[in-house]
Amino acid sequence: MQALANLGGRLLSALVLIGCVIVFNFLLINIAPGDPATVIAGEMGGASEQVLAEIRAAYGLDQPMLVRLGTYVMRIATGDLGYSYYYNDPVADLILSRLGPTLLLLITGLGIAIVLGVWLGVLSALRPDSPFSHLVTVFSLIGYSAPVFWTGLLLIILFGSAWPIFPIGGIRDVTQSGGPLFHVFDVAHHLVLPALTLGAVYTAQYARLCRASMLEVLKSDYVRTARAKGLRTSVIVGKHALRNAILPVVTIIGLQIGQMLSGAVLVETVFNWPGLGTLAFESVLRRDYPTLLGILVCSTVLVVIVNMLTELAYRLIDPRIRAAGGAG
C-alpha cells in the first residue's frame, strides 16, 4: 500500500515536471527571434505582406501568446503535438517514425558503455598498478575529453575509408533487399559505428567511475570480511564488491541520460542516422517550431521515464534506499 502511494506520488510529480517543461519550452521558443511565417513564405519562394498574414492566420500565429500556449498544452494533453510546417505531417507521426532508430542507437550505445565501462573499470581496479590499468586510465581520459563528432569522424576515416568494413551513414542499404533476417543484419551493420561513437564517451566515463568506486570498495571492511571468510576471489569481486561499486554508476546513468540524448543529436548528424537527433537539428535550421517543441516534449518524457527506471534499479540494488521509503 505504502509502495503504491509512493509510486502514485512519483507519477504525479513526473507529470507536473513534464507540464512545466512544456510551458517553459514553449515560452523559450516564442521569445527567440525569427518569424516562422517568413520561413514558410521563403520556402514558397517569397510572398507579400498579405500572404504572410494568411500564413499566420492559417497556423494560428496571429493569436496572443497566452491563447497559443493554452491551445498547445490542451492539444499535447490529447496526444496532438501539432503539424510540421516543413514536412507537412503531424509531428506525432514524424517523431514516432524517428523514435525507433534513436532508441536503438541510445540503448545500444548505453549497453556498450555499461558493459565495457564496468568491465574495464573493474579489471583495472583489481590491478591498479598494472600496465593495463594505466592504459584504461589513458583511454578514459581521451574518450572523456574527445568531442563526439571528432570520435565519429575518426571512426569513419578508420573503418569507412582506411579499412572499409562498416557503412558510414544511414540506417540501411537501400540498394540491397532481402528477408527480415537480412534487414536485421543490415541495420546492425549500420549501427556499429554510431553506437561505438556514442558509447565511447560513456564507456570512458563509466570506466573511470567504476575504477574509482571499485578501488574504494575493495578497501572496505566488508570486503576484508569476505576475504576473511575464505570466499573465492570471483565471489568477493563479483558479488560483494561489484554490487556496491556499481551504485554510483547507476546514479550517473540516470543523471546523464539527458546529455546522452544531446550526444545522440551529434552522432546522428555525423552518421546521417534517421533519428530524433537529425530531426531536431533540421527543425532548428528550418525554424520548424511544432516539430522542435514536439521533440523537446518527447525527450522530456524520455528523461523522466529513464530517471524513474534508474531509481527503481537503485532500489532493487540497495536495500537501504528501499527501507527509507518515500524519503528515498
Place this chain on the structure above:
Amino acid sequence: MQEPVLKVDGLSVAFRNSLAILDDVSLEVHRGQTLGIVGESGCGKSMTALAIMRLMPSAALTVSGGAIRLNGENLLDLDDEAMRAIRGSRAAMIFQDPMTSLNPLFTVGNQVGESIQKNRQIGRAEARRITADLLKAVGLPDPERHLDYYPHQLSGGKRQRVMIAMAIAGHPDVLIADEPTTALDVTVQAQIFQVLRDMQAASGTAIVLITHDMGAISEMADRVAVMYAGRVVEEGPADAILAAPSHPYTRGLVSCIPRVSDAAFDGWPELPVIPGTVPDLDQRGEGCHFAPRCPLADDRCAKRRPPVLHDGERRCACWYGMAGGQPHGRI
C-alpha cells in the same frame, strides 16, 4: 603438554622490505583457551592478526621471517588457494567495527549462509536452517526473522553477533577477535564477551583477543601478550601479569586501569598516563623501543636489544630483569 592450536614463531613483517612492523613476534594459544594481545594503537596487534590470516592490507607488507603454525602446519608455506580454504573454516576472524564489516547490500541470512556453504556442500534451505541455529547460538532473539534483515536494520551489538555467527559457521580451531567490542558500548561489550565464552565452552575454539583494554584482558584472557612497537615485551598467564606486571610498559598499562579502591581514600586521583607515544616505524632503533618513554631507561636500553628473560610460564624483554629492577608491582 598438549601442542598449541596456533603457534606464532618469531614472526617478522616488513614494510617495503626495510621497516620492521613486526619484529620476532612469538605467541601461542591452546585449545579452549584465550590469548589476549594488548598494547597501544600502532603497536602491531592488528597487524599480527592480519598476518596470521594472511590478509595484510598492502602488497608492500611482507613476512620477512618466522612461522605461523596452525595445528603444526606452517600457514606461510601454503599457496593462496590452500590459505583461502583455511580462512573461514579452520581460522576465522571478527573485526573491530561491526557497522562497516557487514556488506550493506545482502541479508544476514545470505552473508552467514555463504560462510556455511563455503564449508559444506548443502542447499540453500539447509544453509538457512543452520544459519538460524547459529543466530540463536549467538543470542539473537527470533533468529528466523533476523535471517531476512539487512545490516542497517540491526544495532551494533546485533551486527557483531552476526559477525560471530559467520565466523563460527566453519567450526574454526582458532578465532581471532580484533577489538570486537571497541565500537560498542559497555553493556553490549559484556554481552559479546559472554557470547564468545559460551561459544568457546561449547566448541573448544581457541580465541586470540586483540584489545587495548586491560579490563577486557582480565575478563577474557587466560594468557596475555603485551606488545609494544612491533615486539612482544611481556607474555604469560593473564592473572599473574595483571597482578604483578614485570615490564615497565606493562606496569604503565596496568597502572592506567582506574580502580575504585584509589577513589576510596582521597576522592578521585588523577588517572596516570604513560607520557609520549609509540615511535614511528623509522624511529625504531635496535635497542628497547620503549626506552624513550621508560622511567628506568639508560644508555644500554636505548642501544641494545633487551634479552628475553624466562621465569616459569612468564617471559619479559627488559634489561632490568623480570622485576624491572624493582619488586613486582605498580610503578
